[in-house]
Structure formats: C-alpha cells, structure tokens
Amino acid sequence: MYGQVKYQRIEHPRYNLDEKLYLLGLTDDPSWPKDDELYDITHIFKALSSQMDAKDIVKTKECGFYEFTHALEVNNKKLDTSSIPLKQEEIHFDCNKPHGETEEERINFVTAIASRLLRSITTWLNDHQTFPATVLSCRYIEHFLIQLYSLPGTIDILKTGDEYYDTFLNTCTASVCYFLSFVSNIQETSILYEDEDLSFDPMALDSFHLLRNQAVIAKKLEDSIKILSSPQYLNKNVKDLINLMHIFSSLIHIEDLVSKYSEDSEYLDKIITVSDDLNVSYDWSRMPPNGSFSMIAQKTLSNNSPVHSIVEPVNSFNGWIDLAKDLKLAISVSQSKSPIEFLQFVNFFTRTQERHPLSRAVFLLFYSRKNGNIIGKYGKNEFVDKIWREFSTTATAIDLQNELVFQNLSLVIDHCYTAVTEWIRNLTNNHARARRCIGSRIEMWSDIETQTHTVEQYLHKQPLPDNIDSAKKASHLWPLTLWSRAMKNSTIIDYSLRGFELELYQPFECMEMTWFVSHIASESDETLREVEKILNSKFNQISELTGQLLKTKQNVKKLNSYKPQLARNIKYLKYLRAHNNVLRKLSIFQTYQFGILKSYGIIDNNELKELPFVSCELLHNLRFKKLIGTKFMKKLTYAAFQKFLNQYVINGPEFQEKLQKVVEEMKLALADARIDVKEIIHSINKGDEDTSMLTGTRLVKDEALSFYEELENSIELLGNNLDTITVSLPETVSGDLKQKFFVKLRYDKGSCPYFPILTLLEKQ
Amino acid sequence: MKITYRALDLNNDVQLNKVKQLIDADLSEPYSIYVYRYFLNQWPELALLAFDIESEDKETPIGCIISKSECHAAARERGYIGMLAVDHKYRRMGIAKNLAKLAIVKMKTGGCDEIMLETEVDNFAALNLYESLGFIRVKRMYKYYLNHGDAYRLILPLTEKAVQKSYILNEELR
Numbered sequence: 001m002y003g004q005v006k007y008q009r010i011e012h013p014r015y016n017l018d019e020k021l022y023l024l025g026l027t028d029d030p031s032w033p034k035d036d037e038l039y040d041i042t043h044i045f046k047a048l049s050s051q052m053d054a055k056d057i058v059k060t061k062e063c064g065f066y067e068f069t070h071a072l073e074v075n076n077k078k079l080d081t082s083s084i085p086l087k088q089e090e091i092h093f094d095c096n097k098p099h100g101e102t103e104e105e106r107i108n109f110v111t112a113i114a115s116r117l118l119r120s121i122t123t124w125l126n127d128h129q130t131f132p133a134t135v136l137s138c139r140y141i142e143h144f145l146i147q148l149y150s151l152p153g154t155i156d157i158l159k160t161g162d163e164y165y166d167t168f169l170n171t172c173t174a175s176v177c178y179f180l181s182f183v184s185n186i187q188e189t190s191i192l193y194e195d196e197d198l199s200f201d202p203m204a205l206d207s208f209h210l211l212r213n214q215a216v217i218a219k220k221l222e223d224s225i226k227i228l229s230s231p232q233y234l235n236k237n238v239k240d241l242i243n244l245m246h247i248f249s250s251l252i253h254i255e256d257l258v259s260k261y262s263e264d265s266e267y268l269d270k271i272i273t274v275s276d277d278l279n280v281s282y283d284w285s286r287m288p289p290n291g292s293f294s295m296i297a298q299k300t301l302s303n304n305s306p307v308h309s310i311v312e313p314v315n316s317f318n319g320w321i322d323l324a325k326d327l328k329l330a331i332s333v334s335q336s337k338s339p340i341e342f343l344q345f346v347n348f349f350t351r352t353q354e355r356h357p358l359s360r361a362v363f364l365l366f367y368s369r370k371n372g373n374i375i376g377k378y379g380k381n382e383f384v385d386k387i388w389r390e391f392s393t394t395a396t397a398i399d400l401q402n403e404l405v406f407q408n409l410s411l412v413i414d415h416c417y418t419a420v421t422e423w424i425r426n427l428t429n430n431h432a433r434a435r436r437c438i439g440s441r442i443e444m445w446s447d448i449e450t451q452t453h454t455v456e457q458y459l460h461k462q463p464l465p466d467n468i469d470s471a472k473k474a475s476h477l478w479p480l481t482l483w484s485r486a487m488k489n490s491t492i493i494d495y496s497l498r499g500f501e502l503e504l505y506q507p508f509e510c511m512e513m514t515w516f517v518s519h520i521a522s523e524s525d526e527t528l529r530e531v532e533k534i535l536n537s538k539f540n541q542i543s544e545l546t547g548q549l550l551k552t553k554q555n556v557k558k559l560n561s562y563k564p565q566l567a568r569n570i571k572y573l574k575y576l577r578a579h580n581n582v583l584r585k586l587s588i589f590q591t592y593q594f595g596i597l598k599s600y601g602i603i604d605n606n607e608l609k610e611l612p613f614v615s616c617e618l619l620h621n622l623r624f625k626k627l628i629g630t631k632f633m634k635k636l637t638y639a640a641f642q643k644f645l646n647q648y649v650i651n652g653p654e655f656q657e658k659l660q661k662v663v664e665e666m667k668l669a670l671a672d673a674r675i676d677v678k679e680i681i682h683s684i685n686k687g688d689e690d691t692s693m694l695t696g697t698r699l700v701k702d703e704a705l706s707f708y709e710e711l712e713n714s715i716e717l718l719g720n721n722l723d724t725i726t727v728s729l730p731e732t733v734s735g736d737l738k739q740k741f742f743v744k745l746r747y748d749k750g751s752c753p754y755f756p757i758l759t760l761l762e763k764q
Numbered sequence: 765m766k767i768t769y770r771a772l773d774l775n776n777d778v779q780l781n782k783v784k785q786l787i788d789a790d791l792s793e794p795y796s797i798y799v800y801r802y803f804l805n806q807w808p809e810l811a812l813l814a815f816d817i818e819s820e821d822k823e824t825p826i827g828c829i830i831s832k833s834e835c836h837a838a839a840r841e842r843g844y845i846g847m848l849a850v851d852h853k854y855r856r857m858g859i860a861k862n863l864a865k866l867a868i869v870k871m872k873t874g875g876c877d878e879i880m881l882e883t884e885v886d887n888f889a890a891l892n893l894y895e896s897l898g899f900i901r902v903k904r905m906y907k908y909y910l911n912h913g914d915a916y917r918l919i920l921p922l923t924e925k926a927v928q929k930s931y932i933l934n935e936e937l938r
C-alpha cells in the first residue's frame with residue numbers, strides 16, 4: 001500500500017433500536033438481534049440490484065447520507081461494530097452482583113478494577129487511544145452512565161449489596177464520570193483537536209454532565225478512604241485500594257484549575273507520591289473479574305466509530321505522574337513576575353517535548369481568564385504595553401499615558417494583543433499543529449509591522465514629548481516597528497526550523513532552508529542591534545543628564561525610574577541576540593556543510609530538475625508558500641536564492657585550499673555558537689542572578705536547559721560529522737561520487753532536531 | 765511477465781473486487797464500498813489498473829491507483845491520489861511508480877494545478893516512491909489514521925496556481 005485516504009468518521013444521530021431498548025433497560029441482552037428475529041431479504045435485494053447499473057445511486061427520504069454509508073459498512077470487520085464477537089462472560093456480566101466468593105476475592109477484584117480503570121484513563125489521554133477502547137471498556141463506567149439517565153441526582157448507582165462494590169468502587173466510578181465531564185468541557189472549548197490531541201467519543205453516553213456536585217463525590221471519597229484506613233480494615237490488604245482512591249480523589253479537583261483558577265497543586269503532588277508508591281508496592285497479580293472490561297459498549301451503543309480493540313493498559317502508574325507533573329508546570333505560569341517570564345514560559349513549555357494534551361488545554365484556559373485578564377495580573381492594554389516596555393518602548397515617546405499616543409495606538413494594541421495571544425495558542429498546540437498555525441500567522445506579523453510603522457511615522461510628526469530625548473535623536477528607530485519585526489523574524493525562523501523537527505524536509509532541501517534561516521537570523525540580529533542601540537542610548541542619556549537639564553526633582557525621579565527597566569531590557573536583548581546567533585551560526589554551518597557535499601557532486605539542491613513532472617522553481621515556491629506576502633520573499637526570488645546558494649559551492653582551481661578555508665569558517669561558526677550557548681546555559685543555571693544575560697526562564701528552567709543542552713550537543717555532533725565527512729571525501733572532485741555516496745538526515749537522541757546531521761553514507 | 769496498464773471498467777465486478785482485495789490486504793484504514801464507489805463512480809478515468817498479461821489470470825488486476833480531481837478552495841484544480849497498491853508478488857518491479865506516473869499524466873492533462881496525497885510517516889516505500897516523483901512533504905498530521913499513525917501530506921505542484929495562496933488567486937479571479 002503506497003498511500004491512503006483517511007477514513008472519514010461518520011457522525012449520525014442515534015437510530016439503533018437495539019441500543020434504545022438496551023438503554024431503556026427493556027432488554028438485557030446486548031447481542032440483539034438474534035438470527036430468528038431477522039427476515040432474510042437477500043433474494044429480494046439480489047433480484048433488485050441485478051437490474052441496476054454500477055453508476056446508479058439509490059436514494060430514499062428515510063435514508064440520508066450517513067445512514068446510507070453506515071449501512072454499507074455492515075459485515076466489514078474493521079468497520080461494523082455490530083459484528084464484534086463477545087464471550088459469554090462479557091454478555092452476561094452483571095454490575096449489580098458482587099464478584100468474588102470471599103471478602104478477600106472481592107477486595108482483590110475491586111482493587112484490580114479500580115487500578116485498571118485508572119490506568120485506562122492515562123492510556124486514553126496520554127497514549128492517545130480512543131475512549132471506547134479504554135475507559136468505556138469498563139463495564140462499571142458504562143453501567144454508571146446509563147443508570148445516571150434514570151437516576152439523576154444520585155451517585156449511589158451500584159446495588160450489589162457488598163460494601164466494596166457499592167461504596168468503594170461506586171465512588172471511584174463516580175469520580176471518573178465527574179472527571180469525564182471536565183474532559184468533555186475541555187473538548188467543547190475546541191482548544192484540543194479531535195483525534196490528534198484527544199479522542200473522546202462517548203457514544204451518546206453523556207450523562208456525566210448530570211454529575212454537578214463535586215463536593216458530594218469528594219466527601220464520599222474522603223469517607224471511603226477514612227473507612228478503609230480504619231482498624232477494621234487494617235489486616236485486609238486494602239493499602240493499594242486506599243492509594244488508588246487517593247488518585248480518584250485528586251482526579252475530581254483537576255477541574256478547579258480552570259473553573260476556579262486554583263493554584264493549589266497539593267492534590268497533584270498527592271497523585272505523584274501515591275503513583276510512585278503504587279509503582280513500587282502494587283500487587284500486579286490481581287486481575288479484574290472476567291467480563292468487567294469489554295468491547296460490548298462499542299457493539300451496543302450508538303457508535304459512529306469503527307471497531308477499536310481494547311487497549312490493555314501497562315502495569316505502571318507513570319502516566320499519572322506525567323499528567324500531574326505537566327499540569328503542575330502549566331499552572332506554575334501564574335508565578336511569572338514579568339511579561340518576559342510569561343513569554344519565555346510559553347516559549348519553552350512545549351519546546352522540547354510534547355506536553356500532555358490536558359495540561360496544554362489547562363494552560364490556555366488558566367492563563368487567559370474569562371474576564372480577559374492574563375494570569376490574573378494584566379488587562380489587555382497593560383499586557384501589551386508591558387511586553388513592549390520590556391523590549392523597546394521604555395523611556396520613549398510610546399507612552400500609553402499620553403492620550404494622543406493611546407488614541408492612535410488603540411487599534412494597534414488590539415491587533416498586537418490578538419497576535420500575541422494567537423502566538424501563545426499556536427505554541428501550545430502539539431508540534432505538528434503548532435508549525436502549521438505559526439506558518440499561517442507569519443503574514444499577520446508582517447501586517448502588524450506595517451501597521452506599527454505607519455502609526456509611528458504619524459506619531460513622530462506630532463508634538464510628543466520623548467521621555468528622554470527631547471531632540472528625538474533616537475525616535476527614528478521606531479521601537480514598535482522593531483518589536484513587531486523581531487516577532488515576525490523569530491516566527492519565520494521558528495516555522496522554518498520546526499520543519500526539520502517534523503522531518504518535512506528532504507536532504508536536497510536542506511541548503512535552501514538553512515541558508516534562509518541564516519538570512520532571516522541576520523536580519524533579526526540587525527533588528528535586535530537597533531533595539532539595543534535605542535536602549536543603550538536611553539540608558540546613557542539618563543546617566544549623562546546633568547542637573548541643568550533636569551528642571552524639577554520629579555523629572556530626576558522619573559528618569560531614574562527608567563534605569564532599572566532599561567538595564568533589564570539590555571540584558572534581555574543580550575540573551576535574544578545570543579539565542580539568535582546560535583541559530584544563525586548553526587544554520588550557516590549547515591549551509592556550508594551542504595555546499596561541500598554539493599561541490600563534490602554528491603547532493604544538489606536542484607537534484608529533482610531532471611524529473612518529468614517537476615519544476616524546481618515551483619517546488620521552491622511551494623516550500624516558501626506561507627511566506628508569500630512578506631517583504632523577504634519579494635526580494636528572495638528563486639533566482640536570487642540560487643545565486644546566494646552558489647556562493648557556498650567550491651569550484652575552480654585550488655579546491656583543497658578553498659575547502660580548508662570553508663572548514664575553518666565552519667569551525668569558527670560552531671565555536672561562536674558554543675560560546676553563546678554556554679553563556680545562555682550559565683544564565684539559566686544561575687537564575688539570571690549576576691549574569692550578563694536575562695533569559696527569563698526561572699519557571700521553565702529544566703525545559704530551557706533541555707533545549708540549550710540539545711543545541712550544545714548538536715554543536716559537538718555537527719563538528720564530529722564535519723571531521724568524518726572531510727576524512728571520507730577524496731582530495732579532488734573526481735568521478736561520479738553520487739554513485740558511491742548518498743546523504744541522509746540523522747536525528748540523534750539528545751540533540752536539537754532543528755539541526756539534523758547531514759550524514760554521508762556509502763551506497764550498498 | 766508483461767505488465768500493461770488501463771483504466772478500470774466500472775461495470776466489471778471482478779476488477780472492482782480485486783481492487784478492494786489489493787487495497788484491503790495491507791492498508792491500515794478500513795474502507796466501505798461507499799469509499800470505493802465515491803472515487804470510482806465520479807472519476808473512473810483516474811482509476812488505473814495494472815495487469816500481468818502473461819499470467820494465467822491476465823484479466824485480474826495486480827495493481828491499482830485510485831485518484832480524483834476537483835476544485836480546491838475555489839482557487840485551483842487539485843488532483844488527489846487516494847489509494848495505490850500492488851500485489852505482493854509484483855512488488856519492487858516499478859509497477860507502483862508506473863501507476864503513479866500514469867495517474868499524474870492523466871491529472872496533469874486533465875488540468876490539475878497540483879497533486880496531493882497523504883501517507884503514513886513510517887511508510888518509507890510510499891515516501892520514497894512519491895518523493896522520487898517530485899512530491900514534497902508539506903505538513904505532518906498527528907494521529908491522522910485510525911491506527912493512530914501520523915501522516916505526511918505531500919504535494920506535487922504542476923502550475924503556478926499551486927504555489928499561490930488561495931485568497932490571492934480568488935482576489936485575482938474577482
């Protein structure tokens with residue numbers, strides 16, 4: 001099979017009679033229909049269909065598109081859920097009977113059901129499995145949800161007459177159903193994408209929304225834990241069950257993170273410690289009763305999905321630890337003390353690893369409050385203003401306190417707020433979705449750059465007081481334009497490099513991409529330098545201002561108040577430039593590396609030019625399609641690209657000497673990058689205390705370190721690869737080396753996926 | 765063995781059933797007859813089959829490609845390769861590549877501006893095949909298939925329209 005169209009999920013209303021009867025409790029045999037209840041219409045169908053042409057389409061009013069297609073899935077083993085085979089023990093499993101002859105057996109069964117149920121939740125959410133194949137495979141969940149329709153307002157669903165089931169397991173089940181309501185609410189916000197982030201099809205069993213009273217369930221869980229911890233149960237092997245119930249108890253509080261913006265992580269800590277404990281002490285020999293986990297719900301409920309085999313959860317509670325840790329990290333954003341810390345949190349939250357989908361959703365709902373407030377600290381205008389101030393507008397004429405400035409900037413503020421919050425949302429997506437969203441916003445940043453520049457040009461002509469420079473010497477540097485340009489540049493770089501991470505680029509495309517990144521990074525450096533110039537100029541002017549220029553004491557106070565902020569900005573700018581320089585130098589290195597291989601004729605950025613259907617120019621333009629409309633691409637035509645790239649190809653006489661020079665240049669690039677990475681890592685480790693840079697990574701220290709350490713590893717690997725390549729290649733370009741070698745992109749563990757290794761391999 | 769290629773005969777049930785067998789044999793996505801009919805009834809000329817005319821069963825297809833072509837975003841004609849499969853016994857003979865080439869030619873002459881397809885990220889045979897024909901990966905899609913596998917979307921641009929943003933093309937049309 002060489003490619004395949006995606007199976008399209010068919011959504012249709014519930015229509016199965018058997019499902020309705022089963023839900024109403026009018027039949028307890030989900031294996032309906034039985035053979036003797038069916039009438040064989042095969043002969044009628046065949047007689048009628050024999051008169052039809054292949055192109056004929058049958059349509060009736062009663063049978064819409066969805067019913068029609070669903071009907072065509074009958075008997076297809078992969079699609080027809082009514083044909084799922086069931087064992088007798090599954091068909092006759094009764095949730096209202098206590099399973100286990102002895103008390104010990106019942107404890108073991110209840111513990112095993114609770115344990116598997118918990119692990120099924122993380123199999124569903126962490127491992128991206130479907131809901132019916134995991135949580136809904138638990139008969140107690142299915143039973144609980146069905147019964148809730150007829151018994152709204154109560155959570156005492158199980159009626160087995162046994163305490164372990166009716167009290168303990170019942171409460172655990174209620175906790176899960178309450179949690180399902182929270183997950184369903186998250187899904188309705190459309191923050192997470194169906195299938196790629198979360199697969200939640202409750203098959204019309206949505207009664208979990210009827211569970212409103214968190215406090216009642218919490219109390220019952222608390223009471224259950226108390227009972228199980230009492231002396232009466234001391235010798236009854238219930239320690240694991242108590243631990244499990246602590247997780248169930250914590251589960252219902254996860255919604256508090258977004259409903260109450262709770263910063264309390266005590267119950268998340270409890271999940272971690274209890275899960276750690278369970279990993280060590282849990283008795284894995286316990287098995288749930290036969291039939292208690294089954295595909296029966298897929299067969300009997302209103303099911304729009306194809307057949308999904310049950311996914312057996314692994315024997316570990318690490319999934320809970322991962323979930324709790326990611327949630328803790330997500331809400332730690334509330335501790336950010338400045339917009340820099342906040343933005344850097346966003347930058348690194350998902351940078352080196354995909355975070356748990358729930359934690360990503362919680363983060364977005366947690367930071368952006370219903371009243372429009374950001375992490376409970378900043379309103380819209382204040383948020384945008386602070387971001388600008390931490391970058392370039394401190395002590396400039398861009399002062400929102402000035403009515404004229406504010407009036408002219410109010411629309412810009414709105415647009416910038418939208419752009420920044422979209423950027424936050426884009427980065428919080430899964431990595432594949434993130435790149436796509438980032439790409440589709442490049443044009444927006446380009447528009448904002450134009451918009452800010454237009455407003456700044458207008459403001460420049462107005463009689464506005466520049467807070468420091470009365471002669472407006474520095475004002476022509478356009479602080480807002482520079483901010484939006486810097487955002488645009490970093491977005492383009494991020495978008496381009498993430499293509500490597502997702503392995504979108506083939507080896508022959510590397511040169512164009514790395515050269516492009518180095519080019520944008522050079523532009524970015526110029527922008528950052530200009531900002532640095534403004535900041536330094538402002539800082540120095542304040543320092544140099546003498547008493548005769550300061551008319552009042554108030555002025556002195558105001559001017560001096562700018563100094564700490566300017567000093568912070570300058571340190572932050574140093575970090576941004578160092579970060580940008582690392583990406584630039586490594587991209588230059590990669591371009592040279594490709595250039596060497598191209599010089600030997602082993603690889604070519606236009607190597608598809610001989611193919612019959614291919615235009616290299618069209619391929620190039622398709623690759624850069626998202627950037628159409630930006631200023632760069634107007635200048636960077638395909639022809640211009642080729643001209644620039646050819647500068648990296650060595651040819652003509654004195655090949656070896658030229659090659660040596662290039663190699664030296666490449667080593668210098670790596671050395672430069674290494675210095676900057678080390679300084680950034682040093683600053684992160686020191687928490688930006690007594691360092692030359694301000695990284696703003698206090699809240700995401702591990703995540704930021706992980707990113708820069710990966711870059712550091714890449715620097716070493718790229719250096720080693722250069723040595724290997726130079727040794728492998730002959731001194732002169734002779735013969736058709738393309739017949740002997742080929743190039744592959746290698747992604748080594750622990751290295752930065754933005755800079756894969758251009759590995760030279762011999763053909764077999 | 766001698767391989768020939770021709771379009772599917774929509775009224776030939778043997779061909780249709782064999783096509784289903786070939787595709788169902790080793791693909792992860794489950795398709796109902798509706799999916800096949802959707803493609804074949806609307807774009808029969810873009811369903812091409814390979815036959816081994818020197819075999820005993822020379823009327824039974826040993827490979828197939830199923831495609832379609834329609835207007836995308838009111839801006840360009842987009843060809844789409846839905847399925848491509850070759851019988852195990854006939855693998856590594858260039859039959860899949862020939863089928864793909866024939867489909868591309870058909871779509872190109874039919875006025876397509878680009879050709880798109882999706883394939884699993886770890887289906888290296890498919891990726892090698894399409895990339896050797898000039899397709900490039902334009903996006904990765906997480907958990908795209910029912911087996912939770914990621915997919916790459918690949919595109920082969922055929923005209924300038926393929927590399928223009930849809931809204932720009934639409935503005936030009938107005």
